[in-house]
Structure formats: structure tokens, C-alpha cells
Amino acid sequence: MTPNPTGKQKSSAPGIALPYWINEFYLIRTAVLTLIAALTVSLTGVLISELKQREAEENMLLAQRQRDEAYSRYAHVDNEKRDIRNFQQRYIELLARGLIGEEKRLEWVDAIRRAQEQRKLPPLSYEIAPQQSVRLESSLDLGDYQLQGSRMRLHMDLLHEMDLFDFFDDLRQRSFFAVQDCSIKRLGVAAGVVGAATLGADCTLNWITLAEAPKPPEVVRKKGKS
Amino acid sequence: MFNKHLLYLTSDQLCVYRWQGGRLTGGVAFGCDRAGIDDFMDHIDGHRAIPVYILADLIEEDFQRVQVPHVGGRAGRQLMRRRLLQQYRETPFRHHEVQGRDGAGRRDDQVLLSALTNPSAVQPWVEALEQLRIPLAGLYSTTLMSEELVRKLGLRDPHLLLVTQQSAGWRQSYFQHGMLKFSRLTPAIDRDGAPVDIGVETAKTQQFLTSVRVLERGSVLHAVVVAPAESSAALDAQCEDGPETTFRFLSLESVAGQAGLATEDGELAALAARMAEPMLLALLARTAPPSHYSLGALRRYYQLWRARVNLYAISAAMTICCALWTGVNLWRHHQADADEARLKAEANRYAQRYSAVMAAMPPRVTSTANMRAAVNVERMLATQAPSPLNMVAIVSEALEAAPQIHLLQLDWKVNLPGGQPPPGQDDGKAAPISSLMAGIPGRAPQSLLVEAEVMAEEDDYRGAVDSMNQFAHALARHPNLTVEIDKPPLDTRSSVKLSGKAGAQAATPTRAKFSLNLVWKP
Numbered sequence: 001m002t003p004n005p006t007g008k009q010k011s012s013a014p015g016i017a018l019p020y021w022i023n024e025f026y027l028i029r030t031a032v033l034t035l036i037a038a039l040t041v042s043l044t045g046v047l048i049s050e051l052k053q054r055e056a057e058e059n060m061l062l063a064q065r066q067r068d069e070a071y072s073r074y075a076h077v078d079n080e081k082r083d084i085r086n087f088q089q090r091y092i093e094l095l096a097r098g099l100i101g102e103e104k105r106l107e108w109v110d111a112i113r114r115a116q117e118q119r120k121l122p123p124l125s126y127e128i129a130p131q132q133s134v135r136l137e138s139s140l141d142l143g144d145y146q147l148q149g150s151r152m153r154l155h156m157d158l159l160h161e162m163d164l165f166d167f168f169d170d171l172r173q174r175s176f177f178a179v180q181d182c183s184i185k186r187l188g189v190a191a192g193v194v195g196a197a198t199l200g201a202d203c204t205l206n207w208i209t210l211a212e213a214p215k216p217p218e219v220v221r222k223k224g225k226s
Numbered sequence: 227m228f229n230k231h232l233l234y235l236t237s238d239q240l241c242v243y244r245w246q247g248g249r250l251t252g253g254v255a256f257g258c259d260r261a262g263i264d265d266f267m268d269h270i271d272g273h274r275a276i277p278v279y280i281l282a283d284l285i286e287e288d289f290q291r292v293q294v295p296h297v298g299g300r301a302g303r304q305l306m307r308r309r310l311l312q313q314y315r316e317t318p319f320r321h322h323e324v325q326g327r328d329g330a331g332r333r334d335d336q337v338l339l340s341a342l343t344n345p346s347a348v349q350p351w352v353e354a355l356e357q358l359r360i361p362l363a364g365l366y367s368t369t370l371m372s373e374e375l376v377r378k379l380g381l382r383d384p385h386l387l388l389v390t391q392q393s394a395g396w397r398q399s400y401f402q403h404g405m406l407k408f409s410r411l412t413p414a415i416d417r418d419g420a421p422v423d424i425g426v427e428t429a430k431t432q433q434f435l436t437s438v439r440v441l442e443r444g445s446v447l448h449a450v451v452v453a454p455a456e457s458s459a460a461l462d463a464q465c466e467d468g469p470e471t472t473f474r475f476l477s478l479e480s481v482a483g484q485a486g487l488a489t490e491d492g493e494l495a496a497l498a499a500r501m502a503e504p505m506l507l508a509l510l511a512r513t514a515p516p517s518h519y520s521l522g523a524l525r526r527y528y529q530l531w532r533a534r535v536n537l538y539a540i541s542a543a544m545t546i547c548c549a550l551w552t553g554v555n556l557w558r559h560h561q562a563d564a565d566e567a568r569l570k571a572e573a574n575r576y577a578q579r580y581s582a583v584m585a586a587m588p589p590r591v592t593s594t595a596n597m598r599a600a601v602n603v604e605r606m607l608a609t610q611a612p613s614p615l616n617m618v619a620i621v622s623e624a625l626e627a628a629p630q631i632h633l634l635q636l637d638w639k640v641n642l643p644g645g646q647p648p649p650g651q652d653d654g655k656a657a658p659i660s661s662l663m664a665g666i667p668g669r670a671p672q673s674l675l676v677e678a679e680v681m682a683e684e685d686d687y688r689g690a691v692d693s694m695n696q697f698a699h700a701l702a703r704h705p706n707l708t709v710e711i712d713k714p715p716l717d718t719r720s721s722v723k724l725s726g727k728a729g730a731q732a733a734t735p736t737r738a739k740f741s742l743n744l745v746w747k748p
Contacts, residue, residue, distance in 0.1 A: 020530075031534040035537045035540060038544055046551050046555070050555055053555040053558045059563075060569065067569040067573040069573075074580045084587055084594065086601075087594065094600050095591075099603070135660050140599075140666065142603070143598070144595070147661060149664070165613075165614075168613070168615075178664040180612075183636070184614075184636045184638075210600055
């Protein structure tokens with residue numbers, strides 16, 4: 001059995017005919033190029049004008065906010081003047097007394113030492129914990145500040161219970177704190193010992209300050225030009 | 227762009243018409259020889275961008291009614307293609323039209339097959355167009371166009387014979403319920419040179435239709451003759467109604483008006499008054515149906531032309547839309563710029579007024595909100611911060627009325643609503659500080675555990691209990707203060723053990739210890 005019974009040479013396979021629109025693409029070439037050019041120019045125009053328009057609207061909104069702020073400041077200028085008159089002097093005093101800003105632990109320690117010396121109190125001991133934020137139990141307008149607190153454990157011996165409250169009063173003259181708990185117990189002192197402490201007190205105090213609140217991360221607005 | 231070239235092809239000539247702005251013009255005729263074709267090419271060469279529609283009115287047009295199994299989709303199309311090829315092997319210009327289905331049996335499709343059986347009458351013209359690369363939109367037949375005409379005229383007779391006079395002769399087309407079934411073209415002049423009798427020709431056609439059983443015996447054939455109004459009298463004499471035949475005459479002018487024919491005065495208008503082809507050409511130009519006869523690759527320049535037109539149209543539409551969009555954006559940009567400038571001017575004006583008012587004030591150290599906040603916090607701390615002094619003072623006042631009671635220990639603390647860690651606990655983890663511990667925003671409840679002893683006479687427990695009760699009552703008189711006995715001097719509950727001494731050995735004073743729990747709520 002011969003592989004090619006006809007005995008003829010196998011003709012080469014005919015090539016695949018291209019679609020007519022490829023062969024005669026030149027007839028629509030100009031139209032296609034026109035479409036591409038129109039597409040490019042039109043979309044570029046739309047894109048650029050859209051960007052420009054958005055940028056202009058963002059600038060307009062920014063100007064609107066600035067205008068509203070300026071108007072609000074001007075509208076409330078009487079209130080502001082009154083607030084400055086009412087609060088500024090007091091604020092400066094509080095700033096000096098250490099309510100606002102960084103903790104002044106050195107001044108606290110100094111105040112404790114001075115009160116102990118002036119009241120002639122028996123030796124006392126204290127321990128101040130690291131500063132932490134105070135948890136607000138309800139919403140409160142604190143401006144740009146947040147409340148910070150440092151807890152202090154205090155142990156002191158007393159000749160009389162009023163020594164404790166006088167000691168607190170002395171501290172309050174120079175700083176700001178609140179007492180959290182206090183335990184006063186009578187010490188067993190042998191009769192006839194003059195000048196010996198009769199009471200022992202263990203107290204917990206919280207030193208309060210107002211510190212600058214960390215600012216929220218600023219949203220950087222991208223602009224086309226600086 | 228909406229102009230068309232309409233070519234009316236008969237056996238001996240080709241007439242070129244132009245459809246422009248809804249009007250038919252032209253009518254140049256070219257003979258079916260080499261010279262005529264060359265002249266035609268010269269004539270049309272300058273208008274390569276205008277698509278061409280060929281309307282053929284040839285005697286060599288065959289119609290066959292066949293039944294084909296009802297097959298859908300691609301298989302159905304292939305079946306029909308094979309059937310057409312089998313029927314008309316020698317011509318490429320074939321057409322089929324499914325006209326309905328049988329009512330019984332296999333419910334085969336009833337198909338009308340037709341073809342231009344003499345392709346050499348068409349091909350020279352088509353090839354000339356192809357050579358010039360002129361877009362050929364379609365090849366149409368006057369017979370198949372008459373279907374459109376019947377629909378346009380609203381002729382709904384069940385057996386209708388439409389008779390029209392064209393350059394090639396009288397065309398008689400038979401319609402059954404609006405579907406074309408048969409057509410024949412007879413010369414307008416017989417062999418003797420006399421005009422043919424339409425009545426006789428109609429009778430011949432009816433006889434043929436009856437013989438091939440297309441028209442049943444007893445059915446009435448309604449012949450509608452479209453002819454010029456002036457010749458209606460002569461035709462009326464030829465056409466007499468019979469038991470199975472009725473004649474109706476429609477004037478060519480009114481039919482041309484319904485078909486939308488508009489021409490300028492001249493030869494074409496004269497032709498339109500005599501013959502039906504200008505009317506059929508107008509109908510073709512206005513309806514532009516799909517090509518009646520398949521053209522295959524001959525139609526490619528039309529498809530390319532349509533693609534080109536669509537591309538230009540899309541480009542133009544898109545450019546206009548985008549230009550409008552861009553214009554709106556630019557207008558809004560301009561508006562926003564103007565608004566921004568106005569708002570900035572207003573802001574500057576308010577800032578200047580503010581500065582003028584504030585000029586008399588000392589410089590501000592911080593914002594008023596900050597000042598107010600700091601002063602408020604300080605006030606709350608000063609007035610509301612908890613302190614053991616108040617509760618200790620109450621206890622001290624009550625003790626003055628009870629000298630027999632001797633204090634041992636005081637445990638004071640702030641009671642937070644959510645509880646708090648016990649004092650002195652320090653497990654390395656700092657307990658959170660609540661703002662209530664600083665009196666912010668209000669006073670917090672406080673509690674005081676008082677441990678004391680009563681210096682009772684000998685074993686006088688009753689006296690000790692009474693002293694404690696008096697002391698507790700004195701404390702409880704204070705508003706907002708609740709007193710609870712934590713541990714009495716003598717536990718008299720039945721559930722616990724009670725031990726004590728009585729008699730001479732108990733002569734020494736008894737120190738009866740007790741504790742009270744005081745809670746103060748704001």
C-alpha cells in the first residue's frame with residue numbers, strides 16, 4: 001500500500017486568508033486614526049479640566065472654611081474679649097502654679113519637704129508612679145489639653161490627725177491634687193513618751209496636670225501646585 | 227453622507243439615479259455593453275463615498291415555493307444555505323424568505339426561494355463597482371420590493387395580484403395573505419407591436435396559478451392595477467370583473483406620493499408619471515431594507531464604508547460630548563475661582579475687623595477655649611475634689627457627744643461607680659485614674675470605715691451597745707450620709723458563738739470594739 005495512491009506530489013497547504021478588513025484596512029485607517037486622535041484629545045481635555053475643576057473646588061472649599069472661621073471669630077469677638085478678661089489672668093496664675101504643661105515633680109518634692117519641715121512632722125515617705133492619662137467619665141471641653149495624673153503613695157506618722165489635713169493644705173497652695181484614699185490608725189505608743197507619733201497615715205493622692213493633647217494626624221491634601 | 231446612488235437594472239440598460247435630500251434626481255442610462263460599463267464607471271468614479279443600491283427588474287428571476295424542515299439556529303441556517311445552493315447552483319444571487327409553517331404533519335417551514343438566474347446581467351456592473359471600490363449596499367428586486375409596496379399601500383386581500391408597469395414591461399405579482407408567491411414579467415408590447423391586454427394577461431396568470439394549485443378553484447383573485455390616471459379608461463375597457471376576478475385601479479401618482487417620491491420637473495418627472503420604477507426606487511431609498519440577494523464578498527466595501535462612517539460619527543459625537551464636558555468643567559472651574567477670590571476677600575475683611583476690635587486687648591496667651599478649660603478644671607478640683615476632711619470632721623463632731631468612744635482606725639476612700647482597686651495594691655500594672663477621683667465632672671461618693679472601742683463599765687455590754695447606737699444615730703443625722711454597723715461591740719446573732727465574762731473576775735473595764743461603715747453620696 002503506497003502512502004500516496006495518486007502518485008502526485010502533495011501540494012503545500014493553502015495559506016489562511018486574512019479577513020477583508022485587514023487586507024483593506026487602509027480604507028478605514030484615517031477614520032481609525034481620527035477616532036484615536038479624537039479619543040486622546042477629548043479624554044485629555046476632560047481629564048485636565050476635571051482635575052483643574054476639582055482643585056479649584058477644593059481651594060474654594062478651603063477658602064469657605066477660612067471665611068467661616070474668620071466670620072466666627074469676628075462674630076464672637078465680644079465673647080472672646082470677655083473670656084480674655086475673665087480667664088486670662090487666672091490662666092497665667094494656673095500656668096505658674098503648674099496645672100498646665102509638663103509635671104513639676106521637683107516642685108512637688110520640694111513642697112512636701114517644706115511642709116514637713118514647717119509643720120515639724122515626723123519623717124514621711126512617698127512614692128510617685130509614672131504619669132498616665134486620666135479617664136474622663138463624661139465629655140468635657142478641655143480645649144487643646146488632656147488631663148494627666150500621677151498617683152502618689154504617702155506614708156506618714158502624725159502627732160495629731162489635723163497634721164495630715166494641714167499638710168494637704170500646704171501642698172494645695174503650690175500644686176493640684178486629689179486624695180483617693182486614706183487610712184489613719186492609732187499607733188500603740190507607750191505612755192509618757194513625749195513627742196512620739198500617735199497616729200499613722202497611709203494615703204493615695206493623684207497629682208493632676210493639663211498637658212497638650214497629641215494632635216490627630218493631619219490629612220495631607222495633595223495639590224497640583226504648591 | 228445620507229446620499230445614495232440608486233441603480234435601476236433591466237435586461238438592456240442600467241439607469242443611474244441619485245437620492246439626495248429626499249429627492250430623486252438623475253436617470254442617466256448606460257447600455258449593457260463594454261462601452262456602457264466604461265461610461266458608467268466614468269460617471270460614478272467621482273462619487274466613491276456614496277453607497278450604491280441596485281434594483282434589478284429582470285425577466286430571469288425565478289421563484290420557488292418549497293417546504294423545509296423547521297430547524298433553528300446555525301443548523302437551520304446551514305440547511306437553508308444547502309437548500310438554496312441545491313436549487314440555484316449556477317448563480318450567486320440567491321434569496322430565501324420563510325413565509326410561515328404548515329398547519330399539519332411535521333409543520334415544515336414554507337419557504338419562498340428566489341434567485342437572479344442570469345448572473346451575467348448583474349455581474350459586470352457589480353464588478354465595475356468593486357473595481358472602483360464603491361460601497362455596494364445591496365442588490366434588490368422590484369418583485370421583492372413590491373412586498374414593501376403592498377404593506378405600504380395597506381392591501382390586505384387574501385388573493386392579490388399587483389400589476390405595475392415598468393420599463394421592462396408589466397410586472398404581475400401574486401400575494402397570498404400578503405406573502406409573495408409568484409411573479410411574472412410580460413413585455414408591454416406583444417410580438418405584433420400592439421400593447422398587451424392586461425385583462426388577458428391577468429386571466430393567463432390566474433389560469434397558471436390555478437393549474438399549479440397555488441390558487442384554489444372558486445377563490446376570487448383581486449387584481450390591483452397601478453397605472454397612470456390617464457390610461458385608466460383604456461385599461462378599464464380591457465379588465466372586466468368576472469366571477470373569480472375583480473379589478474381595482476390605483477393611480478400611479480397617488481401610489482408614488484405614498485411611497486415618498488419627490489422629483490424635479492423634467493424627464494424624470496415624466497418617467498415617474500408613466501412608469502413605476504421611480505416610485506419603487508423612492509421606496510427603496512426611504513426604507514433601505516437588507517439586501518434581497520446575497521452579495522457575499524462584493525458587499526465588503528459597503529461594510530468598510532459603514533465602519534468608516536460609524537468611526538467618524540463616533541469620533542464626532544465623542545468630541546462634541548467631551549468638548550461639552552470640558553466646557554462645563556472649565557465653567558465650574560471659573561466659578562470656583564471667582565468664589566474663592568470672593569471668600570478670601572470676605573475672610574480678609576473679617577480678619578481686619580477682628581484685629582481692629584482686638585487691638586485694644588492684651589495679647590492672648592492661648593485660645594480662650596484653653597483658658598476656659600484650665601480655669602474650669604481648677605474650679606472643679608478646688609470645689610469638688612474628694613477629701614477625707616469632711617467625713618472625718620463629721621465623725622469628730624459626733625465623738626464630742628460620746629466621750630466613752632475611743633477611735634482606733636479610719637479608712638476613707640473614694641467609691642467609684644465601677645469599683646476601684648483596693649488601696650495599696652500595686653501589682654506593677656497602673657490602675658487607671660478616673661476623672662471622678664479629681665471631682666471632674668462632679669463629686670464622687672465616698673466611704674469611711676470607722677473602727678472604735680467603747681470604754682464600758684466592767685461587763686456592761688448593753689451599755690456599750692447603747693453607746694455605739696447613740697454614736698451611729700448622731701452620725702446618721704447628717705444629710706447624704708448613711709451609716710451601717712459593720713461589727714457591733716457584742717455579736718448577739720443566734721448563728722454565731724458568744725463568749726464573755728461576768729462576776730468579780732471581770733472587775734476591769736471592758737474595751738468593746740465595733741466598726742461602722744459610713745457612705746456619703748453627693
